[in-house]
Amino acid sequence: MTISYAPELLKKRLGGRNIYLVGMMGSGKSQTGPHLAKALNYGFVDADNVIEQLCGKAVSKIFEMDGEKGFRLVESQVLNAIGQRHSLVVATGGGVVIKSQNWGVLHQGIVIWIDPGKERLFLRLQADPGDRPLLQKNLLFSDFEDLVASREKFYDEADLHLQIGDSAPKEVAKQIVQSLPSILNDPEAPNAQQTTVS
Numbered sequence: 001m002t003i004s005y006a007p008e009l010l011k012k013r014l015g016g017r018n019i020y021l022v023g024m025m026g027s028g029k030s031q032t033g034p035h036l037a038k039a040l041n042y043g044f045v046d047a048d049n050v051i052e053q054l055c056g057k058a059v060s061k062i063f064e065m066d067g068e069k070g071f072r073l074v075e076s077q078v079l080n081a082i083g084q085r086h087s088l089v090v091a092t093g094g095g096v097v098i099k100s101q102n103w104g105v106l107h108q109g110i111v112i113w114i115d116p117g118k119e120r121l122f123l124r125l126q127a128d129p130g131d132r133p134l135l136q137k138n139l140l141f142s143d144f145e146d147l148v149a150s151r152e153k154f155y156d157e158a159d160l161h162l163q164i165g166d167s168a169p170k171e172v173a174k175q176i177v178q179s180l181p182s183i184l185n186d187p188e189a190p191n192a193q194q195t196t197v198s
Helices: 007-014 029-040 047-055 059-083 100-106 118-127 141-155 169-184
Strands: 019-022 043-046 088-091 110-115 160-163 195-197
Touching: 007 029, 007 169, 019 029, 029 043, 029 088, 029 169, 043 047, 047 059, 047 088, 059 100, 110 169, 118 141, 160 169
Parallel strands: 019 088, 019 110, 043 088, 110 160, 160 195
Antiparallel strands: none
């Protein structure tokens, strides 16, 4: 049985908890976030944008100058600062899940894994590689598959796994709103299982 709430009631059930969108680069977190925030009357934050503003340079430049380790340190600091606020939809960077201490912040909110599927992701990233430090030129699918596999065990920690296919960001936001009540039924229940929606 599908349970649905009016937006205001759903917001009340959320109790101000932040919603963290996780997933691989190119999964559409930054495009989906504003639509979801509008639907819930939440604020929207793109964590990578905050990092760039704080450091005064692009993420790719931070990787180049400070390495991935330096970037991950700043990323954790920014996540901690965001976690002090409430009622936010947060688009996170694809690798935020790999540091265990970040989960201390993420699990204070609701974590949603946006998953278009690795084949679709690979095609998207080939069509629009952008300025992504971990995306090498002429990347082989087998290498990309390895990167996805290395992160899936972390994404599996999410409260909701949304298999979105080719859905547009606005539609993905709608799917999240429809799926949230299934996670919020009993937030105090121990050992709550991840919900997968496709």
